[in-house]
Amino acid sequence: MNAINYDNISLLIIGYDPYKDVWDYYFELLNKYWPDRPQTFLASNILMPNYENVTVIPCGEDAEWSKKVYTAIDAIPTDYVVLLLEDFFTTRPVNGDNFEDLVRIIEKNNVDFCKLLNQTKIKGKSYDGKPYLHILDENSDYGISLQPAIWKKNFLKDLVGSDNYNAWIFELNQVRNKTHLQSDIVALGDDRNILEITHTVVQSKYLRKSIKVFEKQGYHIDTGTRPVMTFSENLKYDLKCRVSELSPKCLRPILKKIGKLMNVDFVSDRMEKSNK
Incomplete structure (x- = not known):
């Protein structure tokens, strides 16, 4: 296969400054397991830490989730973004060729949204003859959600809007109010966990399962700074x-x-x- 082409897609991690201790682990693991990845951005409040191959975009001390997304999107030149949260860690090597193939399918078919991970099994009819790709049911709960996903940038920007609000409002209110009137949205789900993600932090604490994953890999998380559930x-x-x-x-x-x-x-x- 030819050299991997990430010219039209970026990674955008939405951060929360009190989670700086989590960022340190997050980007260390991201650089370890996916060094040859798309251009990467971190939207923060006011902190500007120095991480390898990461551009930090401070969005203001009062910026909640939506303002960070809206501000960062304006600074990102690509048509697609992988929207991520700081508590979903990359914990195994990412296959860049598989990711590039998925991006090609998304661009070719003008896909608006492709979920890359779900807390529950991704359901729906297969798409483009790929058994791992599914058309998301428009009536499913949290079909379009803040699980790790690839977004068409303009579609995301339109959903988010310019108001300043938290991520819960986006999932429970903003998405449902704006998408139920649109019949032309192409929303998919990829059930492979293509970015090798482990959900790591919930309610400001480390999940017990995630700590076991790190222990098996010989990777140390300081649980004195942030407790385990x-x-x-x-x-x-x-x-x-x-x-x-x-x-x-x-x-x-x-x-x-x-x-x-x-x-x-x-x-x-x-x-x-x-x-x-």
Whole structure:
């Protein structure tokens, strides 16, 4: 295969300054496992750390998730971006040829969005004869979401808008309100975990499973700086994910009430609080 061509796609990591300790591990692993990658950007609040092959874009002390995305997009020259969060670590070598092939399919077919990882199994009809590519069901929860994904830059910019708000509002409000009126969106999901990502931090704590991944690789995470979830906390999180995946929509309000009795944290509750 010819030399890998990343001329029309960039990586954009949306950061939160108090997670600087997480960034240090994130970019060390990204440089280790994907050194020959597209141009990489980090959107921060005011911090400007120096990471190898990373351009930092400070977006303002008051900038929430949406303002960081909107500001960074204007500074990125490519038509497509891989939108990532700082708590999804690259933990194995990335196959650049496979990634380039996927980008070619996306460009050729004018795809607006391609999910690269999902907490639950990606469902939907196969696309372009590829068994690993699926057409996302427009009625599925969090079909278009903030899981790691490739976005057409203009599509993302239109969805985000110029207001300053958090990521929860984007997933639970902004996406649903803007996409349900559009029938021409091409949204896909790739079930290969092509970027070799491990979800690492939830609710400001390391997931127990992610620490085990690092231990097997001989990679050390300082859990004195940021704690690991307790067994009980991790169990509640895993149960919430499984219930969300397997339960029919009609039962979810009841199951959510049960979860609250068990002190399970729900993103929708945090969004409601942020709006008050």
